[in-house]
Amino acid sequence: MFILQFVFDLTLLPGLAASVLAAIMAVYLIIIWYRQENRLMTDLPLMFGIVFIAHAINQTMVLLSEYGYLEMTLEVFRMRALIVGGIAVPLVGVLLHIWLPRIRKHHLRxxxxxxxxxxxxxLLGPTQELIMLLHLPIIIFFMGGMVLTFAITWKTGRLKEVRSDLMVVSSAFSFVGQAGLVAFMAIGLASVPAMITAISTAMATLALVNPWYKVEARSVL
Structure with a gap:
């Protein structure tokens, strides 16, 4: 029994490490945002920093639940849904920031x-299934919107300060991680989606920091 528990702990460790790595990169993005001269609450580094932190916490809760360290009661599920809101809501800000800058004063509303x-x-949903049913369309809509947005900006070159190509690939990795979560958990590899998420987060962080754009801007000057 001890050996089995030890193996489970070793299996859990990579996923937790990946979640911690994602959280560290999220904090890095928030620091970058904070050091900007003109800061807006819908700036991309801040929005994605919040998304990545929420993603890391959510992934950790899934791992702990899968390995029996956290019982997924309705109350715990509500807490997890609140954390997932930390993924969905900032994506609203990102889409508003990119597509509707003219109504910036209404973004927070x-x-x-x-x-x-x-x-x-x-809070009011009586079951986990109903809560997921009502939340899922929002998540799918905004995740799809993100992929479409960066695919368009990649082709048009509209958002030069962000590596849109990396953001598209990052979004694809994130989708694979989330879509394959149940399948990976079924075969005892719940840590794999967390590691995929960490890779996705690293790529997105690199895309948002975009050192290539900074080098190009300096060369122009």
Whole structure:
């Protein structure tokens, strides 16, 4: 029994390490945002920093639940849904930042409405299934919107300060990690999605920092 538990702990460790790595990169993005001269609450580094932190916490909860360290009761599920909201809501800010900069003064109001809807569902939903059912369309919509957005900016070159090609690949990795979560858990490899998420986070961080753009900007000057 001890040996079996030890093996499980070793299996869990890579996933937890990947989640910690994702959180570290998220903090790095938030620091970059904080050091900017003109900071907005919908700036990409801040939004993605929040997304990555929430992603890391959510992934950790999934791992702990899979290996029996955390019982997924309705109360715990509500908490997890709140954390997942930390992924969905900032993506609203990202899409608003990119596509609707002219109504910037209304961005926080729109985000506030999304937060009210999200929290209302997770507090009032009587079952896990219903909460997921009502939250899932929002997640799919905004994740799809992100992929489409960066695919367009990649082709058009509209968002030069971000490596849109890396963001598209990162989004694809993230989708694979989330879509394959159940399958990986079924064969005892719940840590794999966490590691895929860490790779996705690293690529997205590199895309947002975009050292190539900074070098190009200096060469122009």
């Amino acid at each position: 729109i985000i506030g409405l999304v937060i009210v809807y999200w929290v209302s569902i997770l």
